[in-house]
Amino acid sequence: MRLPFTHSYSLLALSISALLSSNPTVGRSIDNLPSSQSYTGLMFTPNAQVIDTGDFNLSFHQGIPFKNAISDWDSWFFSTGVFQGLEAGGRIVVQNYNCNGYTTTNKNCLRDLSASAKYQLPFIYDYTGFNLAVGAQDIGGEANNFDTKYIVADTTFDTLNLRLSAGYGQSNLSFGIMDGPFGGAEWQPLSFLQLTGEYDAAEFNANAKLFTPENLLPYGAQLSLDYELYTGHQNSNQTVWGINAAVPLMGYSSNKYHDLSKNSAIDIQETVNVQLAKHENSSLQSLVSALRSDGFINLQIGKRQDKLIIALENRRYNHNPIDGVGVALGIIAEHAGADAFADFSKMAKLQQQKNEQNVEVIMLTNGIPMFTVSTDMQCYRAFLENGMPCDSLRFNSYSAKTAFASTQWLIHKINNGFGRSQVIISPELAHRTATEYGFFDYSLALVTNLYTPLWQGAAIDIRHTLPISESDDFKDSAIWGNSAYNNEINRIFLHQAFKLPQNIMTQFTGGYMYGDYWGAMNETNWLSSEGFHNLGFKVSQFRPEDDLNNGKQTSDKGVRLAKYQFSYPKWNWQFELQGGEFWKGDRGIKATTSHWLGDTRLSASYLTSKAQGSNEYEDFLTLSISLPLTPWRDMSPGYIQIRGIDQFTYQLQTRVGNEDGHNNLNTGLGGSNDIQHNLARQYQGQGRLTKAYFDANTQRLRNAYIRYVSITQ
Numbered sequence: 001m002r003l004p005f006t007h008s009y010s011l012l013a014l015s016i017s018a019l020l021s022s023n024p025t026v027g028r029s030i031d032n033l034p035s036s037q038s039y040t041g042l043m044f045t046p047n048a049q050v051i052d053t054g055d056f057n058l059s060f061h062q063g064i065p066f067k068n069a070i071s072d073w074d075s076w077f078f079s080t081g082v083f084q085g086l087e088a089g090g091r092i093v094v095q096n097y098n099c100n101g102y103t104t105t106n107k108n109c110l111r112d113l114s115a116s117a118k119y120q121l122p123f124i125y126d127y128t129g130f131n132l133a134v135g136a137q138d139i140g141g142e143a144n145n146f147d148t149k150y151i152v153a154d155t156t157f158d159t160l161n162l163r164l165s166a167g168y169g170q171s172n173l174s175f176g177i178m179d180g181p182f183g184g185a186e187w188q189p190l191s192f193l194q195l196t197g198e199y200d201a202a203e204f205n206a207n208a209k210l211f212t213p214e215n216l217l218p219y220g221a222q223l224s225l226d227y228e229l230y231t232g233h234q235n236s237n238q239t240v241w242g243i244n245a246a247v248p249l250m251g252y253s254s255n256k257y258h259d260l261s262k263n264s265a266i267d268i269q270e271t272v273n274v275q276l277a278k279h280e281n282s283s284l285q286s287l288v289s290a291l292r293s294d295g296f297i298n299l300q301i302g303k304r305q306d307k308l309i310i311a312l313e314n315r316r317y318n319h320n321p322i323d324g325v326g327v328a329l330g331i332i333a334e335h336a337g338a339d340a341f342a343d344f345s346k347m348a349k350l351q352q353q354k355n356e357q358n359v360e361v362i363m364l365t366n367g368i369p370m371f372t373v374s375t376d377m378q379c380y381r382a383f384l385e386n387g388m389p390c391d392s393l394r395f396n397s398y399s400a401k402t403a404f405a406s407t408q409w410l411i412h413k414i415n416n417g418f419g420r421s422q423v424i425i426s427p428e429l430a431h432r433t434a435t436e437y438g439f440f441d442y443s444l445a446l447v448t449n450l451y452t453p454l455w456q457g458a459a460i461d462i463r464h465t466l467p468i469s470e471s472d473d474f475k476d477s478a479i480w481g482n483s484a485y486n487n488e489i490n491r492i493f494l495h496q497a498f499k500l501p502q503n504i505m506t507q508f509t510g511g512y513m514y515g516d517y518w519g520a521m522n523e524t525n526w527l528s529s530e531g532f533h534n535l536g537f538k539v540s541q542f543r544p545e546d547d548l549n550n551g552k553q554t555s556d557k558g559v560r561l562a563k564y565q566f567s568y569p570k571w572n573w574q575f576e577l578q579g580g581e582f583w584k585g586d587r588g589i590k591a592t593t594s595h596w597l598g599d600t601r602l603s604a605s606y607l608t609s610k611a612q613g614s615n616e617y618e619d620f621l622t623l624s625i626s627l628p629l630t631p632w633r634d635m636s637p638g639y640i641q642i643r644g645i646d647q648f649t650y651q652l653q654t655r656v657g658n659e660d661g662h663n664n665l666n667t668g669l670g671g672s673n674d675i676q677h678n679l680a681r682q683y684q685g686q687g688r689l690t691k692a693y694f695d696a697n698t699q700r701l702r703n704a705y706i707r708y709v710s711i712t713q
Contacts, residue, residue: 029156029158029161029188030156030161030162030163030186030188030194031188031194031211031214031222032047032049032050032051032052033194033209033211033224033226033244034057034059034077034079034224034226034242034244036061036063036064036075036226036240036242037075037137037146037148037178038077038079038089038091038114038116038137038138038146039087039116039118039135039137040087040118041165042165042184042186042196042197042198042205042207043196043198043200043205043206043207043226043228043231043240044065044173044177044178044198044200044205045152045165045167045178045182045183045184045198045199045200045201046118046133046135046150046152046165046167047133047152047154047163047165047184047186048120048130048131048132048133048152048153048154048165048167049120049131049133049154049163050081050085050086050087050118050119050120050133051079051080051081051087051246052081052248053081053082053083053084053252053597054080054081054248054249054252054253054597054598055080055081055246055247055248055249056078056079056080056246056247056248056249056600056625057077057078057079057080057089057244057245057246058076058077058078058244058245058246059075059076059077059078059079059242059243059244059245060074060075060076060077060242060243060244061074061075061077061240061241061242062074062075062238062239062240062241062242063228063236063238063239063240063241064093064146064238065146065173065174065175065177065233066093066145066146066173066174067174068174068175068235069174069235069236069237070174070231070233070235070236070237070238070240071095071237071238072095072237072238073093073094073095073238074093074094074095075091075092075093075242076091076092076093076094077089077090077091077092077116078090078091079116080249080597080602080625082595082597082602083571083572083573083595084122085119085120085121085122086117086118086119086120087117087118088115088116088117088118088602088604088623089115089116089117089623090113090114090115090116090623090652091112091113091114091115091116091137091138091146092111092112092113092433092434092439093110093111093112093145093146094110094111094112094434094439095110096109097438097439097440098438098439099438100436100437100438109436110145111434111435111436111439112138112145112146112434113433113434113652113654114137114138114139114146114654115138115139115604115621115623115654116135116136116137116138116139117135117136117139118133118134118135118136119133119134119135120132120133121133121134129155130153130154130155131153131154131155132151132152132153133151133152133153134150134151134152135149135150135152136148136149136150138172139621145172146171146172146173147171147172148169148170148171148172148173148178149169149170149171150167150168150169150170150171150178150182151167151168151169152165152166152167152168152169152182153165153166153167154166160187161187161188161189162185162186162187162188163185163186164183164184164185164186165183165184165185165186166181166182166183166184167181167182167183168180168181168182169182169201175202175203175233175235176201176202177200177201177202177203178200178201179201179202180201180202181199181201182198182199182200182201183198183199184196184197184198184199185197185198191213192210192211192212192213193208193209193210193211194208194209194211195207195208195209195229196208196209202232202233203231203232203233204230204231204232205228205230205231205232205233205240206228206229206230206231207226207227207228207229207240208226208227208229209224209225209226209227210224210225210226211223211224211225212224219247219248220247220248221245221246221247222245222246222247223243223244223245223246224243224244224246225241225242225243225244226240226241226242226243226244227239227240227241228240228241249597249598249600249627252597252598252600253598254320254598254599254700254703254704255598255696255697255699255700255703256699256703257387257699258387258699258702258703258706259387260272260386260387260706268706268709268710271709271710271713272384272385272705272706272709273385275334275709275713276333276334276381276384276385278334278335278337279333279334279335279336279337279338279340279377279381280337280338280339281337281339282334282335282336282337282339282340283335283339283340283343284301284340284341284343284344284347285343286335286340287331287332287335287336287340288301288411288414290331290334290335291310291312291328291331291332292414292415294316294327294331294636295315295316295636295637296312296313296314296316296328296415297312297313297315297415297416297417297420297637298311298312298313298364298367298413298414298415298416298417299311299312299411299413299414299415300312300409300411300412300413300414301344301347301409301410301411302407302408302409302410302411303344303348303350303407303408303410304360304403304406304407304408306348306350306356306358307358307359307360307374308336308341308344308357308358308359308360309359309360309362309403309407310328310332310359310360310361310362311361311362311364311369311404311407311409312328312361312362312363312364313363313364313365313366313367313417314327314328314363315417315420315422315634315637315641316633316634316635316636316637317632317633317634317704318628318630318634318643318644318646319599319628319630319632319646320599320685320688320700321363321371321685321688321689322685322688322689322693322694322697322700322701322704323632323700323704323707324363324704325361325363325371325373325694325701325704326700326701326702326703326704326705326708327704327705327708328361328363329361329373329375329380329701329705330384330704330705330708330709332359332361332377333377333380333381333384333705336357336359336377337357337377338357341357347410348408348410356376357376357377357378358374358375358376358377358392359374359375359376359377360372360373360374360403361373361374362400362403362404362407363400363689365682365683366417366453366456366457366458366459366497366682366683367417367453367455367456367457368401368456368457368497368498368499368683369400369401369403369404369499370397370400370499370683370684370689371395371396371397371400371689372395372396372397372399372400372403373393373394373395373396373694374392374393374394374396375390375392375393375394376390376392379391379392379393380392380393383702384702384705384706387699387702389698393698395690395691395694395695396691397503397527397529397531397689397690397691398503398527398529398691400499401499401501417453417637418453418454418455419452419453419454419639420452420453420637420638420639420641421450421451421452421639421640421641422449422450422451422452422637422641422643423448423449423450423640423641423642423643424447424448424449424450424451424643424644424645424676425446425447425448425449425642425643425644425645426446426447426449426629426644426645426648427444427445427446427447427468427629427648428444428445428446428447428465428485429442429443429444429445429650430442430443430445430474430480430483430484430485431443432473432480433652434652437473437479438471438473440471441471441472441473441474441480442469442470442471442474443467443469443470443471443474443480443483443484443485444467444468444469444470444485445465445466445467445468445485446465446466446468447463447464447465447466447645448463448464448466449461449462449463449464449491449676450462450463451677457495457496457497457498457499457507458494458495458496458497459494459495459677460493460494460495461491461492461493461494461495461511461675461676461677462489462491462492462493463489463490463491463492463676464488464489464490465485465486465487465488465490466485466487467484467485467486467487470484470485486515488515490513490514490515491511491512491513491514491675492511492512493509493510493511493512493513493675493677494509494510494511495507495508495509495677496508496509497679497682497683502526503526503527503528503529504524504525504526505524505525505526505527505679505683505684506522506523506524506525506679507522507523507524507678507679507683508520508521508522509521509522509523509675513542513673513675514542514673516544516545516546516554517542517543517544517545517557518542518543518545519540519541519542519543519558520540520541520542521538521539521540521541521558521559521673522538522539522540523536523537523538523678523679524536524537524538525537525563525679525680527684527690529691530690530691530692531567531569531687531689531690531691531692531693532566532567532568532692533564533565533566533567534563534564534565534566534567534687535563535564536562536563536565536679537561537562537563538559538561538563538672539558539559539560539561540558540559540673541556541557541558542556542557542558542673543556544556544557557583557584557585557673558581558583559580559581559582559583559672559673560580560581561578561579561580561581561582561672562578562579562580563576563577563578563579564576564577565577565687567687567690567692567693568692569688569690569692569693569695569696569697570696571595572595572596572597573593573594573595573596574593574594574595574596574687575591575592575593575594576591576592576594577589577590577591577592578590578591578592578672582609582669582670582671582672583671583672583673584611584612584669584671585611585612586609586610586611586612586669586670587609587610588607588608588609588610588617588669588670589607589608589609590605590606590607590608590609590670591605591606592604592605592606593605596688599627599628600625600626600627601625601626601627601647601686602623602624602625603622603623603624603625603626603651604621604622604623604624605620605621605622605624606619606620606621606622606656607619607620607621607622607669607670608620609669609670611669618655618669619655619656620653620654620655620656620669620670621653621654621656622651622652622653622654623651623652623653624649624650624651624652625649625650625651626647626648626649626650627647627648628644628645628646628647628648629644629645629648630643630644630645630646631643631644632707633708633711645676646681647681647686
């Protein structure tokens with residue numbers, strides 16, 4: 001039942017006058033919850049708040065301003081707090097989930113896929129006492145039925161649990177919603193209840209929001225429900241209501257300082273202290289044994305001048321290479337004390353033992369030296385105990401190969417990595433979302449990837465797909481039947497990687513892929529000494545096994561692509577520009593901006609490419625999320641190690657820039673026949689195995705060790 005709503009114009013006047021004249025108390029007591037549109041806000045209007053950085057939100061709403069009514073269409077919206085002040089996401093609007101827009105005369109067969117973003121301007125609150133944000137929804141979709149641009153300000157009265165907002169918008173929404181001045185109020189009388197009233201630039205609305213208080217649910221999750229109490233729009237076929245779930249993304253807090261002196265962490269502080277005290281009576285042999293027991297392979301002990309050098313390879317901590325480094329350094333700190341260094345001096349035949357406890361760790365991948373960390377163990381133990389920076393800590397990827405070659409090795413290859421196979425199990429999803437053929441069509445498969453290292457830099461890579469489920473449009477003879485997964489071995493590769501001078505990496509790959517193509521590829525890149533810049537290219541050529549596929553002539557395929565990537569770890573941000581000839585013969589440029597929230601990567605790509613034989617470029621916007629689907633600490637790497645995948649990616653693409661105003665399907669432009677074990681993923685930690693990244697994420701080394709201790713002790 002909808003309740004009467006009176007004195008609406010007085011509410012708007014109060015909102016605006018209070019916003020302009022108030023001097024609110026600093027602080028926030030009102031939860032930031034989603035509107036029924038593509039932004040944080042009230043019912044139809046936004047406020048100047050944004051999703052908390054690192055949170056992921058998924059919302060479902062019914063009741064959309066569309067076709068001169070509040071229609072009974074559904075809205076699916078996913079979004080995240082990308083960085084401080086910015087929320088971004090994508091929305092799908094749909095009514096009929098199964099109809100075919102090409103063959104039906106049903107006018108309600110529209111499915112709209114679009115992006116949105118809101119940015120809260122920094123420093124405004126410090127000088128004015130109110131927040132200011134700008135935003136837009138329906139970015140990118142060609143049929144801009146929900147196009148909205150706005151600027152909005154708000155202020156909060158903590159003592160009243162009240163937030164007032166006002167702004168101005170331009171939109172294509174029905175009834176003139178958000179097309180002009182708007183304003184509203186949010187009142188939160190209880191920790192689980194919020195009431196809102198708004199003027200949406202055309203009429204007045206009110207709703208109620210019920211939600212779980214923060215920190216009530218596990219993992220920082222929050223659930224909410226909103227329901228329309230009143231609307232002034234006469235042609236309203238649907239009560240506006242929705243549900244929302246929010247959860248912090250994986251690993252987002254992994255670089256934050258952990259104060260172990262707090263009461264809730266006293267036990268782990270004592271455990272850490274006990275573990276680190278082992279160094280007082282630990283030998284060099286016990287150090288090697290501890291590293292071996294935790295699963296580090298290709299262990300070597302050596303000397304360079306009077307420094308203890310330890311080379312090892314991590315195959316157990318696969319979310320992020322920094323975790324493997326942090327655990328290794330922590331184990332070394334537990335055992336590398338005076339007695340261990342006395343053993344080292346005797347083994348290395350050093351003339352005199354010094355008080356310094358200098359250690360350099362060389363991290364290997366498939367036997368190739370990729371990264372070095374050097375520190376004084378006394379300093380590093382203090383860092384693990386209290387989190388205060390260790391001045392002796394140094395990182396280097398540029399000269400890792402030189403450091404390895406100039407070391408005199410005293411103990412060789414304990415836990416030799418030769419033939420130690422990884423069986424990587426993961427889901428794989430081919431999908432078409434919000435197309436003219438259906439709301440969500442898919443082919444789901446279980447992928448098993450056998451990866452067996454051989455000699456240095458070499459590995460055999462065999463991949464099998466097992467179909468699990470598929471929708472009608474992915475079945476044989478259907479529109480996407482050729483893209484459905486088959487029960488087959490669809491990849492057999494031999495990789496050979498080399499690390500060249502000047503921090504250049506190259507990998508040659510030959511074999512069989514996509515179930516029908518034989519050929520080879522080469523990927524080469526250069527990484528700057530700090531890790532900010534990455535230049536590279538990829539060249540491949542594959543020939544089909546059969547000249548005909550379903551009666552159609554097949555042709556050779558390959559890529560000729562160059563790229564430049566800029567990484568700025570302090571902002572957890574990467575930008576990549578890629579151009580050349582893509583997998584299907586189209587030529588163009590692709591720009592991608594990526595933001596890391598812990599071990600989750602959010603990316604937005606803009607592609608402009610010209611199909612083979614075409615005279616016109618087509619433009620596309622793609623949003624994607626990538627996250628690890630494997631335990632933080634995988635099983636120990638014996639001769640068979642079963643684990644999950646380090647990066648599972650889900651993406652959505654929509655056409656932009658088409659003057660005809662349609663958003664019809666494309667034929668798969670911009671493909672680059674990426675493989676799982678490429679240079680970026682296998683050897684460079686997605687651009688995170690660099691000095692710049694470690695400098696910006698030093699606390700994660702300590703947090704990885706604390707997590708290791710809490711799991712194993």
